[in-house]
Amino acid sequence: MKDWIDSMDRAVLSMGMLRVFGGSVELIAAFTILYLNDIKKALAVNSVLATVGPIILISTMAIGIIGVASKLDPIRLVLVVCGVFLILLAVFK
Incomplete structure (x- = not known):
């Protein structure tokens, strides 16, 4: 198991x-609501x-974008950032 975790990105x-x-x-939180x-x-x-x-959504997306930033050409990176922006816009509006 430790080798599997060590081999992960x-x-x-x-x-x-x-x-x-x-x-x-x-x-x-669900169990707390039921308990209360x-x-x-x-x-x-x-x-x-x-x-x-x-907060979890934004943090996860930020880590993902940082992780792929070095592997994508600039145009595709801009498209990914625009996609994330649209997701966040849809979530918060």
Whole structure:
């Protein structure tokens, strides 16, 4: 297992670990909401969770773009950045 992790691309490993962290936060929040069993407290937990998701998304995208920046020609890199911008625009609007 250690050899498999050592052979992975660092950017891919970082992106995967961020997603594992984000999923863990989502699960913990879901169980917390169920445990609290109060609508006001559930909304508070959900509002905190609403800030974590976009932060994970932006961080993962940034790591991915940095990882492929050296492998793409400038035109394709601009297209990737525009695509990420459109995704973020759709998420936040």
